[in-house]
Amino acid sequence: MDTTQRTDQQRSADRRRRELLEAADRVVLRDGPQASMNAIAAEAGITKPILYRHFGDKGGLYAALAQRHTDALLDSLRAALDAPAERRERVESTLETYLAAIEARPQVYRFLMHPAEGGQGGDQGFDVGKHSAPLLRRMGEELAQVIEERLDLGPGSQQLARVWGHGIVGMMHAAGDWWLGERPCSRTELVCSLADLLWGRLAAAGDKVGGPGF
Amino acid sequence: MDTTQRTDQQRSADRRRRELLEAADRVVLRDGPQASMNAIAAEAGITKPILYRHFGDKGGLYAALAQRHTDALLDSLRAALDAPAERRERVESTLETYLAAIEARPQVYRFLMHPAEGGQGGDQGFDVGKHSAPLLRRMGEELAQVIEERLDLGPGSQQLARVWGHGIVGMMHAAGDWWLGERPCSRTELVCSLADLLWGRLAAAGDKVGGPGF
DNA sequence: ACAGGCTTGTTACTTGCGGTAACGCTACTG
DNA sequence: CAGTAGCGTTACCGCAAGTAACAAGCCTGT
Structure with missing residues (x-):
């Protein structure tokens, strides 16, 4: 044979x-x-x-390339996310993992977030929603799953978890991207600030007295 | 003369x-x-x-084009952000404004988030951090300013505000992008879920009982 | 009134990319 | 030894960005 x-x-x-x-x-x-x-x-x-x-075609190559890195990063993130620890600690460690990854290899990160797209050939009938990096989508879904699995969110939990998953991933991504460009603080500080945000410090903060016109 | x-x-x-x-x-x-x-x-x-x-060059044209739309959107957002209302209400109305905008004209939105970049000409020495859409950066900075102006965050407030500004904008963007693609719920529901997230419901939620291995 | 210079517009070109067609080479199978 | 299947090449097409080089119109200075 x-x-x-x-x-x-x-x-x-x-x-x-x-x-x-x-x-x-x-x-x-x-x-x-x-x-x-x-x-x-x-x-x-x-x-x-x-x-x-x-x-x-080029898209195929880039997709294959992206999948390798995406898989690798997602593995690290899953590890941090699934660790047996307090919730806040898990969140911080996940943020830390992500930020460390993009800090260590910014070119890879940039590539993952901004794939192919070029090319003048033929069909380009891609709708909005497809353009965003698949990595972000996958991270969002993954996180949503963990949230829904672990947290008791009452009715409508699945949808809420998905919104939060994508929202949190986006927060992490945007903050990380900005931080990587300006480096205004240490990684640890950034992680802490973001965790604080997720922990409701925005809602808890008091209004500023003597503010403009208030 | x-x-x-x-x-x-x-x-x-x-x-x-x-x-x-x-x-x-x-x-x-x-x-x-x-x-x-x-x-x-x-x-x-x-x-x-x-x-x-x-x-x-093409980049110049696209930049000029992007600035027009960016300015317009930022104006709407500023209006929602500066309205005289409760904080939660302001946050929700700002989210609503943004989502309504991207829903109404997805092509514009897509363009703003994913500018030029093509072309094979000469220098491409752009560092990470520049690639992200200027719109996101500007929104982040704007929001940071409002946060720092209005909220009493204690020491390190400026840096905290900037992290939060970019983080929240990223959250809004990623969630909106995902939502626009899948339309899993109404705009109002999405707004409410995101506001809940910012209001600390993630931290407040209880662990799920009978969860896997817990 | 006519020479010079400005902006506005053109055609025709170069360069470099994504993608493909048509052709060699090697090696294994009957 | 013939045939065929995969790996590899050169040479080409189409197309888009970007650039001369040239042709008007219009306003100004003398």
Whole structure:
């Protein structure tokens, strides 16, 4: 039979694919998300058509690339989220994990948040909602699941959990992005401030006396 | 003197610029953010080089375009944020305003959040932090200012306000983006859920009894 | 009234990218 | 040894960004 042979070939193809992805990774890390297919092919020591045979088009390559990193990051986050500890501690440790990741490899982070999109070819009938980085969506869903699993939110808990999941992820992301650009404080301070926000300090704060016109 | 003449010319140039921006607006609204310069020029009834003379490059045009919409949206938000009402009410009305805006004109919203970036020309030495939509940054800063102005946050209030500003804006954005794609609930419900989140319901919720392994 | 310079517009070009077609090479199978 | 399946190449197409280089109109100075 040719099953063993097929397997051999597939294994070889998979190895190739992984090599290509690693080369692409290096280039994207160096040149940002607008790295050209030519550059990636050159880095891998081959030429364009091979890339296209493996990944279809640029979007395919970028999707494959993104999934690797997304999976890795999500694994870390799940670990922090599922740790046996107090809620506040878990939240802080999750925030910390995320921020440490984007701090350590900003190029990767940037790529994940701002995928492909380019290209002038043919159909572009993408609706709003698809453009946002899949990483954010996945994180939001994941967090929603954990929230709904662990917390007693009364009626409508599932929807509430999803809103919160996406909302919290967005908060983390935006704050992290801003922080990464300006570095106005330490990571720990940022984590604490965000946790405070989630813990209702916004609602609890008093009005400022002597404020303008108040 | 030629000052009056200069003024005349400038006025004419400004009018032209506005016309061009409106044409670009129409095209972007129709074709999304990857509208070609050729298409925009055609819509305006002229040819490419004029666009380049007015806006430098595609990024310039897109920046000018984005600023118009950003300014408009920020004005609405400021109004909701500065209304004389209870804090919770103000927060909800601001969320409502933002969500209504992105719901009414998703193409504009999509464009604002995902500007230019394309093009293969020359320098691309942009650091992380610049890529995020300027709209988000501006909203974050604006909100931070209002927070710091109105709330008594104790020591370190300025930094705290900025973290919260960007965090809350990110929450709003991510939740809105997700909501716009899936429409899992009404706008009002979404607003209420988000406000609840900001009001500390996450911290206040009880652990689920009989949960997995707990 | 005519030479110079400004802005406004054009056509025609270059460069560089995503994507593809058509062709070699190797190696394994009958 | 013929055939065929995969890996790889060169050479090309289409298209978009961006750029000369050139052609009017209009206003000004002498």
